Amino acid sequence: MEYEVRVEGLDFSYENNYILKNINLSIKEGSFVSIVGPNGSGKSTFLKNLSRYLKPQKGIVMLGNDDITKLSQKEISKRLSVVPQNILVEFDYKVKDIVLMGRHPYVKRLKGETPEDIKIAERAMKYTNIMEFSNRNFNELSGGEKQRVILAQALAQQPKVLLMDEPISHLDLQYQVEILDLVKKMTLEEGLTSIAVLHDLNMASAYSDYIVMLKGGEVFFKGEPAEVLTIENIARVFNTNVSISINPATGKTYIYPISTIPKKKRDFAVHIICGGGTGVKLIQELAAAGFTISTGVLNIGDSDWTISKEYELDVAEETPFMAISQEAYDKNLELALSANVLVLLPVYFSKANIRNLKMLIEDRLKDKTIYIVENGSFEQRDYTNGEALSIYNKLIDRPNVIQIKEEQLKEILIKADENHDK
Numbered sequence: 001m002e003y004e005v006r007v008e009g010l011d012f013s014y015e016n017n018y019i020l021k022n023i024n025l026s027i028k029e030g031s032f033v034s035i036v037g038p039n040g041s042g043k044s045t046f047l048k049n050l051s052r053y054l055k056p057q058k059g060i061v062m063l064g065n066d067d068i069t070k071l072s073q074k075e076i077s078k079r080l081s082v083v084p085q086n087i088l089v090e091f092d093y094k095v096k097d098i099v100l101m102g103r104h105p106y107v108k109r110l111k112g113e114t115p116e117d118i119k120i121a122e123r124a125m126k127y128t129n130i131m132e133f134s135n136r137n138f139n140e141l142s143g144g145e146k147q148r149v150i151l152a153q154a155l156a157q158q159p160k161v162l163l164m165d166e167p168i169s170h171l172d173l174q175y176q177v178e179i180l181d182l183v184k185k186m187t188l189e190e191g192l193t194s195i196a197v198l199h200d201l202n203m204a205s206a207y208s209d210y211i212v213m214l215k216g217g218e219v220f221f222k223g224e225p226a227e228v229l230t231i232e233n234i235a236r237v238f239n240t241n242v243s244i245s246i247n248p249a250t251g252k253t254y255i256y257p258i259s260t261i262p263k264k265k266r267d268f269a270v271h272i273i274c275g276g277g278t279g280v281k282l283i284q285e286l287a288a289a290g291f292t293i294s295t296g297v298l299n300i301g302d303s304d305w306t307i308s309k310e311y312e313l314d315v316a317e318e319t320p321f322m323a324i325s326q327e328a329y330d331k332n333l334e335l336a337l338s339a340n341v342l343v344l345l346p347v348y349f350s351k352a353n354i355r356n357l358k359m360l361i362e363d364r365l366k367d368k369t370i371y372i373v374e375n376g377s378f379e380q381r382d383y384t385n386g387e388a389l390s391i392y393n394k395l396i397d398r399p400n401v402i403q404i405k406e407e408q409l410k411e412i413l414i415k416a417d418e419n420h421d422k
């Protein structure tokens with residue numbers, strides 16, 4: 001398969017300060033790729049390594065079939081153009097001259113621009129809707145107008161690859177959509193490969209074929225928008241609670257941030273048996289609703305463990321890959337006993353964590369309401385040769401156990417809390 005941009009084993013550091021670590025990516029020709037990640041995660045540094053403005057200490061960047069280090073600056077400029085984050089134009093050039101500078105890689109020495117160059121620059125100005133101020137001085141323009149001029153210059157370069165660092169940060173909504181529509185159209189119709197640093201995850205979701213999520217200079221997740229922009233991934237990378245839905249108009253993932261300030265602090269305590277990421281969404285929702293939450297037994301480093309720690313919950317924990325010890329079991333039971341209700345999420349059971357299930361049939365918990373969330377068949381989650389299934393079957397027959405869908409859980413717990421307060 002032909003790849004327009006390929007990055008292999010790229011490491012970059014400023015002096016001894018490692019910024020990018022072992023980046024590997026293959027970006028297909030004609031795709032729209034967004035680079036997302038928190039401030040300081042290395043997005044701009046990564047783009048600068050792609051354009052050879054910065055040179056990686058390790059690894060290679062391929063443009064088509066060529067190693068970028070083997071190409072001359074002029075050759076790179078014919079294939080790749082950059083819309084930088086900070087636009088600095090020291091001399092007060094006219095807009096049309098700045099756009100025409102995009103033709104420099106093509107201009108033959110002593111010959112100057114040809115009528116063809118001028119036509120291409122004008123087309124780029126029309127595309128970006130800046131014709132009306134083509135005779136004005138660049139430094140008089142607003143931030144958004146400047147951003148469009150720089151994009152026009154980049155397009156006048158007729159690149160195969162367009163790198164954009166926060167290209168819509170200064171634009172109002174109309175121009176955000178216009179510019180991203182324009183770039184998207186060029187990827188679809190002209191095979192342009194576009195790689196953009198975007199802060200707005202909803203814009204990234206709407207326009208990208210592929211998203212790369214950086215954290216601490218490493219690729220944390222990459223893939224199609226719906227695979228990358230999940231509640232769990234956003235919580236881990238941005239330390240932020242979001243809820244996600246599918247935009248009915250576009251079919252794309254839509255992200256809503258959730259304030260972490262609980263509307264009401266509740267004494268009502270919920271102990272959640274989870275693991276492997278099954279608890280992330282519920283923990284966020286219940287924490288946002290003000291519940292007192294505990295979790296267990298979770299292996300240290302598991303995504304449910306990580307989010308529990310971020311929310312400073314009480315967690316019964318165990319060393320990774322170890323079976324639940326007596327000590328962890330006792331802590332889990334202690335948390336379960338002090339909670340008002342228990343919740344069992346659809347986790348996989350193996351010999352290592354089967355004690356989480358066994359605990360729920362302890363006599364001491366027979367008066368505690370246990371909500372069980374099932375999302376398929378328990379058999380598929382049983383890796384204990386039937387031992388877990390037989391405990392589970394006993395459990396669901398108990399009068400204190402209620403089977404429930406996960407989406408009903410929050411409302412039921414809110415009601416349970418209100419009844420409990422009366």
Ligand SMILES: Nc1ncnc2c1ncn2[C@@H]1O[C@H](COP(=O)(O)OP(=O)(O)OP(=O)(O)O)[C@@H](O)[C@H]1O
Nearest residue numbers: 014017019037038039040041042043044045046197
């Ligand atoms: N010229 C430089 N010299 C030394 N350190 C730098 C330099 N430029 C950036 N850094 C550091 O490299 C890290 C990554 O910065 P970078 O600008 O790539 O992040 P970013 O993800 O684009 O951030 P933002 O979202 O804030 O624009 C930061 O810690 C930053 O302080």
